Amino acid sequence: MSDRVARLLPWLLVLPLLAMPLYVDGSWLIIGILGMAGAIGAIGLTVLTGTAGQLSLAHAFFLAVGAYGYAFLAAGSEPGGEASGLGLPSTVAALAAVLLAGLAGLAFSPVAARVKGLYLGVASLALVFIGEHVLRNAAPLTGGFNGRRVPTLSIGGFELTGRNPELVVLGIPFLERERLWYLSVLVLVVSIVVATRIVRGRPGRALRLMRDSAAAAGSMGVEVRRYQASAFVCSSMFAGVAGVLTALAFQYIVPQYFTLLLSVTFLAMVVIGGLGSVGGAVAGGVFVTALPLVLEKFSTSLTFLADPGTGGLDATMLAHLIFGASIVLVLVVEPGGLAALGGRLRTLVRRS
Amino acid sequence: MKIVQLLFLGLSLGSIYALIALGFVVIYKGTKVINLAHGSLMLLGAYVVAVVSEHSNFGLGVAAGLVTAGLGAIVAERVVSLARTHDHLVPTILTIGLDVLLAAELSRRIGTEVFSMGDPWGDARVTLLGTVLPQARIAATIVGIAVIAAFFVVFRMTDFGTRMRASAEDAETAALMGISQRRVAMVSWAMGGAMACIAGIFLAAFPNAGLDHHSGIIALNAIPAIIIGGLDSSEGAVLGGLIVGITQSLVQGYADALHFLGGNAAPVAPYVVMLAVLMVRPSGIFGSKELARV
Numbered sequence: 001m002s003d004r005v006a007r008l009l010p011w012l013l014v015l016p017l018l019a020m021p022l023y024v025d026g027s028w029l030i031i032g033i034l035g036m037a038g039a040i041g042a043i044g045l046t047v048l049t050g051t052a053g054q055l056s057l058a059h060a061f062f063l064a065v066g067a068y069g070y071a072f073l074a075a076g077s078e079p080g081g082e083a084s085g086l087g088l089p090s091t092v093a094a095l096a097a098v099l100l101a102g103l104a105g106l107a108f109s110p111v112a113a114r115v116k117g118l119y120l121g122v123a124s125l126a127l128v129f130i131g132e133h134v135l136r137n138a139a140p141l142t143g144g145f146n147g148r149r150v151p152t153l154s155i156g157g158f159e160l161t162g163r164n165p166e167l168v169v170l171g172i173p174f175l176e177r178e179r180l181w182y183l184s185v186l187v188l189v190v191s192i193v194v195a196t197r198i199v200r201g202r203p204g205r206a207l208r209l210m211r212d213s214a215a216a217a218g219s220m221g222v223e224v225r226r227y228q229a230s231a232f233v234c235s236s237m238f239a240g241v242a243g244v245l246t247a248l249a250f251q252y253i254v255p256q257y258f259t260l261l262l263s264v265t266f267l268a269m270v271v272i273g274g275l276g277s278v279g280g281a282v283a284g285g286v287f288v289t290a291l292p293l294v295l296e297k298f299s300t301s302l303t304f305l306a307d308p309g310t311g312g313l314d315a316t317m318l319a320h321l322i323f324g325a326s327i328v329l330v331l332v333v334e335p336g337g338l339a340a341l342g343g344r345l346r347t348l349v350r351r352s
Numbered sequence: 353m354k355i356v357q358l359l360f361l362g363l364s365l366g367s368i369y370a371l372i373a374l375g376f377v378v379i380y381k382g383t384k385v386i387n388l389a390h391g392s393l394m395l396l397g398a399y400v401v402a403v404v405s406e407h408s409n410f411g412l413g414v415a416a417g418l419v420t421a422g423l424g425a426i427v428a429e430r431v432v433s434l435a436r437t438h439d440h441l442v443p444t445i446l447t448i449g450l451d452v453l454l455a456a457e458l459s460r461r462i463g464t465e466v467f468s469m470g471d472p473w474g475d476a477r478v479t480l481l482g483t484v485l486p487q488a489r490i491a492a493t494i495v496g497i498a499v500i501a502a503f504f505v506v507f508r509m510t511d512f513g514t515r516m517r518a519s520a521e522d523a524e525t526a527a528l529m530g531i532s533q534r535r536v537a538m539v540s541w542a543m544g545g546a547m548a549c550i551a552g553i554f555l556a557a558f559p560n561a562g563l564d565h566h567s568g569i570i571a572l573n574a575i576p577a578i579i580i581g582g583l584d585s586s587e588g589a590v591l592g593g594l595i596v597g598i599t600q601s602l603v604q605g606y607a608d609a610l611h612f613l614g615g616n617a618a619p620v621a622p623y624v625v626m627l628a629v630l631m632v633r634p635s636g637i638f639g640s641k642e643l644a645r646v
Binding site: 111121122264275317321 | 386431434435437439440441442444445446448449450451452453454455456457459460569572575576578579583613614615616617619620623624626627630631634635
């Protein structure tokens with residue numbers, strides 16, 4: 001098989017994705033939507049951690065900026081509403097929320113450009129904890145402890161995440177989840193293309209050189225600090241996109257979601273997928289996001305799982321054990337993660 | 353004398369954090385890994401202390417806890433060393449995986465229970481210079497100072513300390529001089545684990561409520577401490593720990609006056625201090641600067 005065909009092969013996966021809403025019900029679609037949101041966030045983190053060699057545990061914070069930013073900008077300040085809003089058109093609000101996440105990354109860049117590698121990883125913990133604190137306390141903006149509702153996204157009266165106006169395709173009514181599914185597929189494809197260009201192109205080469213030797217990169221004319229900061233900004237914008245999608249999927253966001261655990265989950269995604277690989281990040285993102293949800297869905301038929309809160313092994317806990325074990329196993333056995341396995345598979349296909 | 357009271361409380365809390373921070377630093381010096389499984393190791397040690405002291409006595413419990421945490425740390429180190437890679441991020445990410453595993457298993461065992469440590473101090477209080485302090489915190493300060501002093505004696509004055517310092521300075525040369533890097537690594541992790549266990553006991557003791565499945569997360573409070581003090585400096589870890597303890601205690605004590613910070617700002621305050629320090633001194637107060645400038 002020729003090289004080009006082998007490279008185009010993954011894109012064929014998009015076709016079944018497009019047909020999915022015609023065949024599966026809403027509960028599966030929401031798992032898929034959250035999985036795709038996870039994949040987009042993971043792409044951002046793999047560019048930062050894998051390509052630029054900067055560890056970040058602040059990813060949950062930037063997701064929160066995207067999610068809450070959208071909710072705040074798009075919500076009208078209805079009387080008696082729990083939290084205020086600017087009432088921007090929702091598409092503008094979504095784009096602005098992504099920019100806002102980028103700006104948050106930029107605001108952190110004086111620190112991000114000064115410390116690197118491991119230091120940055122532990123320093124970025126600060127953002128998660130400070131962010132969570134702000135989310136809980138800035139009640140007019142965030143709804144405080146109880147969170148806030150997320151307005152629907154619409155273009156010119158057509159709700160992309162709602163049910164108005166009615167739309168029926170091939171006898172299937174397209175409701176919130178079906179519409180959001182297509183939006184997620186579109187955004188995911190765009191994210192993959194953009195990230196691949198960054199990683200394979202000039203910026204990616206500069207970042208990799210910087211990761212391996214900052215001094216060498218500097219002497220080759222790479223402005224190290226500027227690149228370090230822009231890698232951070234770029235990664236936080238991907239996180240912002242993931243945040244907006246997650247908010248649209250949940251329709252209601254609470255501070256308890258955007259904690260250190262979420263950051264660690266994202267790190268698990270990029271490690272399992274293979275650090276620095278965009279395709280791996282997508283696979284890892286979908287796997288890590290979907291696993292607990294799928295386990296929960298089947299928890300009644302999986303008899304070895306206990307009900308949550310009874311002290312036994314419940315779905316969330318089993319998922320945690322699996323993530324933890326996969327991080328350790330991947331790094332010990334196959335540091336290239338799923339991406340390296342995929343690469344081997346491709347070589348096999350090409351040889352045969 | 354509210355301020356004196358708060359400072360005393362802050363110092364005692366700070367000495368607990370200093371123990372955790374020193375553990376981070378020892379492990380970092382020994383193996384260039386930031387052990388993000390430290391919180392779970394602390395929880396493991398304290399959990400064993402609680403369980404054993406319930407069935408026998410506190411002294412035996414502490415001994416069992418120290419051994420378990422130390423052995424647990426050695427196992428963690430062995431697993432981390434399995435990853436043969438030149439990427440310095442990989443071992444640290446691996447410790448996150450270990451943390452997730454250990455935390456999930458411990459929270460399954462602990463469930464919704466809250467353990468008491470069975471320590472001899474209980475909820476007794478002492479009056480000192482017009483302030484009222486919990487006896488457990490005074491014990492924490494004394495034990496903390498003793499352990500830290502012992503650490504510095506070992507580190508500075510024994511043969512073994514010399515081997516550790518040499519390896520921290522230049523692992524390759526040290527290995528060529530016949531210093532077993534594996535032993536240095538294992539011992540530094542065991543020391544870190546044991547110190548975390550001691551800290552865990554005092555963090556669960558009065559005035560805190562006890563040990564629950566979430567207690568491991570408190571170890572993360574030592575992260576600002578090591579960043580403030582400098583990742584590779586033992587003195588820095590102690591100073592950073594004290595700064596974090598005092599900051600938390602002051603913010604907690606003056607919560608009414610600091611109302612604009614929002615509710616429960618004490619756990620967050622050290623991170624703000626840490627960001628401020630990072631802006632001025634990117635490698636912390638005592639941390640060694642990186643020489644390559646670009």
